[in-house]
Amino acid sequence: MTPVPSGSALVRFDNVGLAYGGTTVIERLSFAVAKGDFLGIVGPNGAGKSTILKAMLGILPPARGVVVYEAEVHRDLRFGYVPQRHTLDHIYPLSVRAIVRMARYAGAGLVRRPGADDDLAVTHALEAIDIVDLAERRFAELSGGQRQRALIARALATGANFLVLDEPTDGMDLKSTHGILGLVRRLHREEGLTVVFVSHQLNEVANYVDLLLVIDEGRYHFGPVDEVLTADHLRRIYQVPVVVETVAGASVVVVPR
C-alpha cells in the first residue's frame, strides 16, 4: 500500500474498516484524496467500491479507523454525488429540470422553496453539461447517457467542488461511455473539480484518471496510474497473469490466453 500523504489531503482514510451490520466489506483501507485529484476506484462487482464512496460522503460511518476531512478545507468542501442511475425509479414523472433543482432543496432550508438564485444555478448546471435542450424532457424518456448527464448536472447544481460518481458508465455503449468520461475529465480540467469515480472496468478508467485505487478480494493498491498499472501489481492484486500494452497511445490491460 502506498503511504498516505498528509497535509494536502481533502479526505483521508486511515486504516478504515467498513461493514453493513455484522458483515465486513472493507478492511484496513488507507488512501487520501487531495485538492484537484482525479481518482478512479476500480474493482469487481461486490468488492465494496460504492461502500467506500458512502464512507467518503459521510453516509456510512467506519466500523474501524477514521475518515478524516482536513479541518482547514472542510468548511469549503462541497460534495456533488452522482448515484448509479438505475437506483432511481423511472416511475416518477419528473423533468430533468425538476431533478436538477433537487440539488438546491437543502440550501433553501426547511419548508421554504428554492428561489430565483437557485433557478439560475440550475440553468448554469444544465449549460455546463450542455443539456439545456433536455431540461423539460422527462427523465424516464432519456437514454442512459442523457440520464447520466442530468445527474452530473444535479451534482454540479449543489455548488460542488468535489465530484463523486458511482459507476457512471455502467451498462453504456462505447460511444456513451467515452462521452461521459470525456465530460468528467473536462469538468476536472476546466472547472478544477476534484473527482472520484467508481467503475468495474479497469481499461475504461485507467486512461482518464491520474490516480487509481484498485480493489479485489481484500487486496488494495493505491497510487498514480503509471505506478499501479503495471503487470506485476495487477497480477498480485487480481491473482491472474496480466499484460499491460499501449495501443494507439492508450493503456490496455489484457489477460493472455
Added chain:
Amino acid sequence: MTDMLQYGFIRTALLGTTAIGIVCAYLGVYVVLRRIVFVGATMAQISSAGIALGILTGWSPNAWSVGLTFLAVLFFAHPSFGKRWPQDATLGVLFTVSGAGAVLLVAHTARGNEEVVHLVQGNLLAMTAAEARWLALAFAGILAVHLALFKEFLYLSFDPTMAATQGYRAGRWNLAFYVLLGVGVALAIKAIGILLMFAFLVIPASLGLVLTRRLGGVFVIAMVSAAAAVYLGIGLSYRYDFPSAPMIIAVLGGLFGMGSVGRALRRPRPG
C-alpha cells in the same frame, strides 16, 4: 342526484369521506411512486385489527387502531425492513394474520358479523357530524404538513442517498412519512373501512399517473378524482340503493378504466 343533499346524514358522509378521500389520494401518490402499495394494504389491515381490539375491550377503537398502526410504522420505517427477509413475505404474513385477527376478535361480540362487514366495507352513512368535522380537521392537518414539506418528502422519496449527502437524515424523514401515512390510515379505517381506504390510496394516484406526465398534475388528478368519486358514488348508492363504499370504489374503478382506455387510444401506434 343533488336532492340527496337535503339529508343531513348524507351531507355529513360527503364531508367526512371527501376529506379522507382527497388526503388519502394525495398520500397515495407517494405510496404508488415508492412502490409500497402492499405496505399500505398491510397497514390498513393492522389498523382494522386495532379497531377490532377496541370493539372487544370496549375502549377507544381509534386509540387501539392508531397505537397498533404506530407500532407497524416503526417496523416498516426501520432501515433493516426488507433487508434480511423478503419484504413481501413479511407483509404477507402481517396482512393475513392481522386480517384474520380482526375477524376473530369481533366474532363473538354482540354484533360480530355486522362489525366484520363494517371493518371491511365501512359505514359512511353512520358517520356523525362531529366525527366528520373532526376527520376533516385531522386530514386537513396531515395535508398541510405534507404540503409544507413537499420538497423534502419528494426528494427523500426519489433519491434518499443523494439527499443524505446534503445533510438530510433519510431514516428520520422516512419515519415521518410513515407516521403521517399511518395516522391517516388508522383514522380513516373506522369511518370508511379497509376496502375504501385502500382504494383511495391506490386508484386515484394510478389514474393520475395514467393521465399525465407531470407530477403536479398527478397530485391534482388524484385528489379531484377521489372527490368526484365520493360525490358520484354516494349519489348512485342513494339513487339505486347500494352500499356507499363499494359504489365509490366502483366509480373509481370506472374512472381508472376509462383513463387507461383513453391513454391506450391516445398513444401513437408504431408504423
